[in-house]
Amino acid sequence: MQRSNAPTVSLVAYIRRALALVAGVLLATVVNAANVTVTWSFNPMPETVNINTNETVTWMGTFANHPLRQATDNTFTVAGSTLIANAGTSNTRTFSTPGTYYFMCEAHPTLMRTTVVVTAACPLPPYAALDIDGNGQVDALPTAC
Numbered sequence: 001m002q003r004s005n006a007p008t009v010s011l012v013a014y015i016r017r018a019l020a021l022v023a024g025v026l027l028a029t030v031v032n033a034a035n036v037t038v039t040w041s042f043n044p045m046p047e048t049v050n051i052n053t054n055e056t057v058t059w060m061g062t063f064a065n066h067p068l069r070q071a072t073d074n075t076f077t078v079a080g081s082t083l084i085a086n087a088g089t090s091n092t093r094t095f096s097t098p099g100t101y102y103f104m105c106e107a108h109p110t111l112m113r114t115t116v117v118v119t120a121a122c123p124l125p126p127y128a129a130l131d132i133d134g135n136g137q138v139d140a141l142p143t144a145c
Helices: 011-031
Strands: 036-040 048-052 055-061 068-071 081-087 089-097 098-106 113-119 126-128 139-142
Touching: 036 048, 055 113, 068 113, 081 089
Parallel strands: 036 055, 048 113
Antiparallel strands: 055 089, 068 081, 068 098, 098 113, 126 139
């Protein structure tokens, strides 16, 4: 019986490479932020935005005609709201605190509304200390979020 000279890959090496690939994908998912743009006009699109903490929302529109205000609750009442922008064509906010935020047009509060729902971002994954390949060195692998 003749032996093949083709290189062989041990099961441990194969598993180690697969886990490294999965770890890279998991870490990439944590790092990439989803930033959203809202078209600020009659019937803003999207009307509801879901983001994680430390992500941004940009409103694109004419704020001189449609001043952007932040309401205190889901009644979208102009009284007591905070002026965000009344000039220019772009306004970007980064949301660092989880919660639900309500935005409206000062002149058209019943027609132009945006709700921003901010959830806590997945923290960096904890690491498990394992010696996967049995070489006496610890291989750190992220666990799922």
